[in-house]
Amino acid sequence: MKKILQLQEVKVIAKKQTLLDVPEFTLQQGDLLGVIGPNGAGKSTLLKVLSFLQAPNEGRVVYKGEEKHANTLSLDIRRRFAVAMQQPLLFDTNVQQNVVLGLKLRKENKKIINEKVDYWLNKFQIDHLAKKNALSLSGGEAQRVNLARALILEPEVLFLDEPFSALDFPTKAQLIQDLKEILNDTSTTTFFVSHDLLEIKHLTKSLAVIMNGNVEQIGYTKEVIDQPNQAVAPFLNKWKELYTL
Secondary structure (H helix, E strand, O other): OOEEEEEEEEEEEEOOEEEEEEEEEEEEOOOEEEEEOOOOOOHHHHHHHHOOOOOOOEEEEEEOOEEEOHHHOOHHHHOOEEEEOOOOOOOOOEHHHHHHHHHHHOOOOHHHHHHHHHHHHHHOOOHHHOOOEHHHOOHHHHHHHHHHHHHOOOOOEEEEEOOOOOOOHHHHHHHHHHHHHHHHHHOOEEEEEOOOHHHHHHHOOEEEEEEOOEEEEEEEHHHHHHOOOOOOHHHHHHHHHHHOO
8 A cells, every 4th residue: 555644753742741752653545544542642633743734843744755744735735635523513504515515615616516415415325404404413414414525525535533422322333334335435545533442443444552642553453452562452451341342
């Protein structure tokens, strides 16, 4: 697989505290990478640095072999990434208008817009909600709109920051299954932050465990879960007990 994003000697420091200290990290093209760790470990900070939402205090962020800077990143490159957060942050318009917003801002051809919005509403099984106000949706419906709005942009990298954490189990399980099929079909490179090991187990191909701002272990998801190294074993073993894996 090709390297799409790399961190080299990256540090993020705030109020004299090191939030992230990553000598080297690579996101491979086409990977579905999960990221787990204790609260405050640096998961979201790592996501923000990789997606150019936050510039590191030290080090290099490399996109396809070229160093890039969050503060001077071109609009063309920014458009190659999409981020879906825990809270969907939908607008007070109908579902269709929410999903299509990014394409309209890019002044995409109207015919192409109509084709893509129909496709993604259907793909996420929300076509029957197209004319419904987005602010009146259930949590699961809102997250489907959020993900459709991100994937309609056909991003090179999709960043997910705990998008299922507020959903009940049946809603979460079905959405994860649907999203997994979509990501496998599109081969979209995905960086997925979660606090839920079951989500990680069912959605991801690879897994990174971050502790105290450091990426302590990375590898195939099953291998990391079954064979944690000494640094992450106490954390992972406690989680495996919790989720009875």
